[in-house]
Amino acid sequence: MLKLAILDDYQNIAQDFVNLKKLSAKYQIEIFNKPFEDEEDAIEKLKDFEALFVMRERTKITEGLINNLKNLRFISTSGMRNKAIDLEAAKRRKIIVTGTEINVNPTAELTWALILGLARNIKSEIDNMYQGYWQTTIGIELKGKILGLIGLGKVGSQVAKIGKVFGMQVLAWSENLSLDKCKELDVLPCSKEDLIQNSDFLSIHVQGGEKYKDCIKLKELDKMKKTAFLINTSRGPIVNEDDLIIALSTNVIAGAGIDVYEKEPLPSDHKLRFIPNALLLPHIGYVTAENYSVFYTQMFENLESCVSGKPIRVIK
Numbered sequence: 001m002l003k004l005a006i007l008d009d010y011q012n013i014a015q016d017f018v019n020l021k022k023l024s025a026k027y028q029i030e031i032f033n034k035p036f037e038d039e040e041d042a043i044e045k046l047k048d049f050e051a052l053f054v055m056r057e058r059t060k061i062t063e064g065l066i067n068n069l070k071n072l073r074f075i076s077t078s079g080m081r082n083k084a085i086d087l088e089a090a091k092r093r094k095i096i097v098t099g100t101e102i103n104v105n106p107t108a109e110l111t112w113a114l115i116l117g118l119a120r121n122i123k124s125e126i127d128n129m130y131q132g133y134w135q136t137t138i139g140i141e142l143k144g145k146i147l148g149l150i151g152l153g154k155v156g157s158q159v160a161k162i163g164k165v166f167g168m169q170v171l172a173w174s175e176n177l178s179l180d181k182c183k184e185l186d187v188l189p190c191s192k193e194d195l196i197q198n199s200d201f202l203s204i205h206v207q208g209g210e211k212y213k214d215c216i217k218l219k220e221l222d223k224m225k226k227t228a229f230l231i232n233t234s235r236g237p238i239v240n241e242d243d244l245i246i247a248l249s250t251n252v253i254a255g256a257g258i259d260v261y262e263k264e265p266l267p268s269d270h271k272l273r274f275i276p277n278a279l280l281l282p283h284i285g286y287v288t289a290e291n292y293s294v295f296y297t298q299m300f301e302n303l304e305s306c307v308s309g310k311p312i313r314v315i316k
Contacts, residue, residue, distance in 0.1 A: 001026070001027065001028045002026070002027050002028065002050050002051060002303075002307065003027070003028045003030075003048055003049045003050050003051070003071070004027045004028065004029045004030070004049065004050070004051045004052075004053065004303070005029075005030050005031075005032060005046055005049040005051070005052050005053070006029065006030070006031045006032065006053045007032045007052060007053065007054045007055070007058070007059050008032070008035075008054055008055035008058035008059055009031050009032065009033055009055075010033060010034075010265070011033075012031065012033050013292065014031060014053075014292075014296055015031075016292075017289075017292050017293045017295075017296040017297065018296045018297060018300055023300065027051075027303075030049075032045070035058070035059065035264075035265065036059065039060075039062060039064055039065055042059065042065055043064075043065060043068045043069065046065075046069055046072075047068070047069060047070070047071070048071060049069065049071060049072065050071050050072060050073045050074065051072075051073065051074040051075070051076070051303055051306075052072065052074070052075045052076070053076050053077075053296075053299045053303075054075065054076070054077050054078070054082070054084075054085070055077070055078050055295075056077055056078045056079040056081075056082045056084070056102075056286075057082060057083060057084040057208070057235070058084070058264065059084065060084045061075060061082075061084060061085040061086060061090075062086055062089070063086045063088075063089035066086060066089045066090055066093055066095065067089065067093070072093070072095055073095060073096070073306075074095065074096050074097075074098070074302075074303060074306045074307075075090060075095060075096070075097045075098070076097075076098045076099070076100070076298075076299040076302045076303060077097070077098075077099050077100070077315070078099070078100055078102060078286075078291075078295040078299075079099055079100060079102040079286075080099035080100070080101075080102070080313070080315060081099070081207075081315065082099070082315075083207075083208055083209055085097060085315075087315065087316075096306050096311050096314060097314070097315045098299075098302035098305075098306065098311060098312065098313045098314055098315060099302075099313050099315045100294055100295050100298035100299060100302070100313065101294050101298060102286060102291060102294065102295075103286075103288070103290055103291050103294065104154045104155050104158070105158060106285060106286055106287075106288045106290075106291060107155050107233050107285035107286055108155050108158035108159050108162070110233055110259060110281070110284065110285045111155070111159050111203055111205075111231060111233045111285075112159070112162055114231050114233070114257030114258075114259070114279055114281070115142070115201055115203070115229070115231060115257065116142075117257060117279050118201075118229045118231075118254075118255050118256075118257050118279055119139055119140050119141075119142060119201075119229075120139035120140075121137035121138075121139055122279075123279050124136065124137050124276075125137060142163075142166040142167070142168055142201075143166060143167035143168070144167060144168070144169075145168050145169075145200040145201065146168065146169045146170075146171060146198055146199050146200045146201075147159075147160070147163040147168045147169070147170045147171070147199065147200070147201050147203065148170075148171045148172070148173075148195040148196070148198065148199025148200075148201065148202045148203070149170065149171065149172040149173075149187070149195075149203055149205055150172075150173060150174060150192075150195070150202070150203070150204045150205060150206055150212075150215065150216075150238075151172075151174045151204065151205035151206035151234070152172045152174060152177060152178065152181050152182065152185070152187060152205070153205060153206070155205045155233075155234075156172065156203075156205035156206075157181065157185060159203060159205060160172070160185050160187050161185065164185070164186060168201075169188070170185070170186070170187045170188065171187065171188045171189075171190050171194070171195050171198065171199065172187045172188070172189055172190070172195070173189070173190055173191060173192045173194075173195040174206055175211070177189055193223070196216075196220050196223050196224055197223050197224070197225075198225075199224070199225075199228055200225065200227065200228055200229070201228065201229050201231060202224065202228060202229070202230050202231065203230075203231040203232075203233075204216070204230075204231065204232045204233070204234045204238055204239070205233070205234055206234055206238065207234070207235070208234065208235030208236075208237060208238060209235075212235075212238045213237045213238065214237070214238075214239075214240045215238050215239070216230070216238065216239040216240065216243075216244075217240045217243045218240070218243035218246060218247060218252075221243060221244065221247040221252050221253055222247075222252060224252070224253050225253075226251065226252065226253065226254065227254050228253050228254060229253065229254055229255050229256060229257065230244070230253060230255075230256040230257075231256070231257040231258075232256070232257075232258050232259065232260055233257075233259045233260060233285045234260060235260050236260040236261040236262045236263075236264070237262055239258075241261065241262045241272070244256060244258075244272075245271050245272060245275065248275045248277050248278055249275060251277075254277065255277035255278065255279065256277070256278050256279070257279040257281075258272065258278060258279070258280050258281070259280075259281045259282075259283055259284065259285050260283055260285070261283070264283055265282065266280075266282070298313065
């Protein structure tokens with residue numbers, strides 16, 4: 001019986017989207033709800049498994065891990081890309097890596113939850129309501145404000161469309177910005193410097209990795225308006241976390257809405273957790289019932305196809 005490990009199921013909800021009891025007749029399944037302490041811990045706990053199901057960019061599937069899991073034959077990830085998987089190492093071991101479809105709209109929707117939360121001081125007002133207070137802050141309107149987007153891909157484009165509906169002026173920059181896409185969406189292309197200096201809300205929508213690592217550091221934060229807000233629903237390392245803490249603590253910018261972090265889960269004693277002008281969420285951009293249904297259903301479809309020798313949704 002094939003041994004399958006379902007990783008990164010922080011909320012223990014995989015069983016809500018697929019019938020694991022029925023599947024247990026074919027697979028020996030173990031669910032891991034907590035992150036591994038380190039790579040050595042992961043190797044020890046996963047050494048007997050032939051297949052891994054992983055959530056995109058949670059557990060790092062490194063060359064060291066792959067080479068030490070001697071029984072591993074199949075990996076399936078949520079989404080059709082996962083920078084946390086060493087694909088070359090997997091290829092050398094002849095391990096088949098497959099992916100799933102993913103809905104990108106949930107991340108765009110969550111971006112707006114953060115923007116609106118910051119604009120109208122939602123966190124403070126909710127907290128104060130439970131303390132017995134009434135109308136303790138004054139919010140700002142979105143109409144007429146400038147929305148700056150770092151990235152105008154699938155998610156950035158959706159965020160831009162909603163910004164236009166709110167009556168915002170939308171600017172965009174990235175290293176491979178499509179001028180045709182800008183024209184289509186009525187978005188003004190600009191330089192990174194102009195984007196940072198002029199935006200009232202600066203929202204990040206580019207892929208992680210070395211290309212955009214530390215794209216926003218203290219020197220960029222210093223150039224932002226003191227009334228501006230930074231939103232990151234993309235990847236934590238794109239914004240230098242230490243610099244962001246300095247900027248928020250000294251009111252270099254008005255606030256930040258963050259869903260992604262350098263280290264996840266975010267440690268309970270992390271400084272960001274104690275900054276009042278930081279609106280924090282626990283990386284829930286893609287965490288929806290609709291997405292999880294797609295992920296787990298297609299992961300098992302992928303595994304079935306691999307076992308039968310006709311793999312589908314293979315990540316090259």
